[in-house]
Amino acid sequence: MNDTMWIHTLEKQALAGESLNREAILRLLALDPASEAALCLGRAAGRLARVATGNRGRVWSAIGLDCRPCPKNCTFCAFGARWGLMREERELAPAEVIDTARRLVHDGADWVTLRTTEFYGFERLCRLARQVRDAVPGAYHMVVNTGQMGDAEVRAMQAAGIDVVYHSLRLGEGACTCFTPEERLETLRAVARSPLRLAHLVEPVGPEHSNEEIAHVLMTALENGAVLSGVMARVAVPGTPDGRREVLSERRLAQLTAITRLCGGLRVPDICVHPASRLAVEWGANVVVVEGGAVPRHEAFCGEAWRGFDMAQARALLREAGYAVNTAEAAPGRDGNCAP
Template sequence: MDMHAYIDRLEEGALQGRLAAREDVLRLLELPSEGEDVRYLGRAARRVARAASQDTGRIWSAIGLDSRPCPKNCAFCSFGEAWGLVREERELSAGEVIAIARRLVAAGAAWVTLRTTEYYGFDRLCALARQIRAAVPGEYELVVNTGQMDEAEVAAMRAAGIGVVYHSLRLGEGVHTCFRPEERLATLRAIGRSPLRLAHLVEPVGPEHSNEELAHVFMTALENGASLSGVMARVNVPGTPGASTAELPEARLAQIAAVTRLCGGLRVPDICVHPASRQAVEWGANVVVVEEGAVPRSDGFCRDVWRGFDVEQARALLREAGYAVRPAASPGGAQGA
């Protein structure tokens, strides 16, 4: 079967609700990231996106609550104590977080993510989630991106008004992090057994990662029922171990996004790309990220949005690729359709 016919068959299966097999993921990842075959893949992925997302683009917002010198020293995170980039603890107050969340929701963000270090405190995080739910009305999903958790903690998050957990088995887990893969997988299983939805990207991707590694992480997301997946490239912050290595080319980032879209099919309605990429959005990603506060891809505490990429730019990027996107709130406070 030639490659175009093969992609056609995968597209048909995706539109019928079938998940692709690991071998399919590998075969698509093996395509050169330039050329007609990968462009054909991108066009097929965009058609699947139209069906899976109802051609709707969505903006994921993330608020980094705290930064501190972290003894975990994950190789891709600027907070690592060993790198010396973050020298003091900094934390947003509850009032600051609520104000940011209110602004993001009014601007049209579909998700508000509370991202913490391992040391923020679980009870504090749940209390803050309850405060946000009480203070920030609107149609948005409240998300947490924090450390490992068990089933009791997952249940407490649900009770606090949280609907989604971002958690992933990261590339190089146990090698470039101090966490055992089994710990991360236990949390994924706890989320999967709960009413909470799972968001799990293939991340943090560099050009050195093999197709087998990428496929393993993506299949882990599928096996644990992720409703949002996609790809996040590693950002090589100066002073971190990855600083001297190459970053992922945009063409490869877009290819991986297209593979996750085609192989996730209707089971994974939202596919995210981070950092935002016009090519990846045109090839099936319907979610881009706006983040501020403590950002592990920056050597500082961002008082503005990371890299200047705000909600308006995110909305414009998605619309240019043909997606409908929620507008900002009207002056009266109600959001348009």
């Protein structure tokens, strides 16, 4: 069966609730991003996205709470102490976080993510999450993106009003980071055992990562019950070891997004691409990211939205691609269809 016919078969299987196996994922990853087969893949993923999402586009917002020189020294992260980019600590006050969250929800954010370094403090994070939840009304999802955790921490998060955890087994884990894959997997398992929902992107992806590595991380996300997945490209942050490395082409990023959409099928309604890409949105993504504050992909604290990509631009991008989105002054989820 040629690639085009085979991709149409995969689309039908995804609509029927069937999962793709490793062999199929690797075959899709091996397609030339510039080929007609890749274009067919992107169009199939775009059609599947409309069904899986009910034609809803969504915005994931993230507030980086703190940055400081970090001894973990992940090669792709601006915070690594060894790189000398972050020379002093910077931390948002609770009032600043609440004000930012209020503005994001007012502007239509579906998720509000509190992102921390490994050193913020778990109890402080839960306390802040409860303050945000109490001060900012709306049907948005409260997310945390923090360090490793076990069953006790997961229970505390739920009690604090958190309902989604962002955590990933990252590409190059144990080589580009100082964490072992098993450490990351332990947290994924703890979330999977709980009522909390998991968000897990395939990240940070660069041309240096093999198809086998990408397939493994994608399958890890799905096997651990991720309800939001997608792809985050590695950003070349000047001054980090990865700062001079080639980055993914937009076409390859869109291809990986489309593959994630087909793998998620109807079980993973929300597929995210970061940084935002119009082509990736056309090829299956329905979620884009607006972030600010401490951003590990930037060499300085971001007082405004990272790279200028704000809520208005995010909504416009999704709308131009044909998605219905929350509007400013409209609390997300009022239609009863706020996923995950």
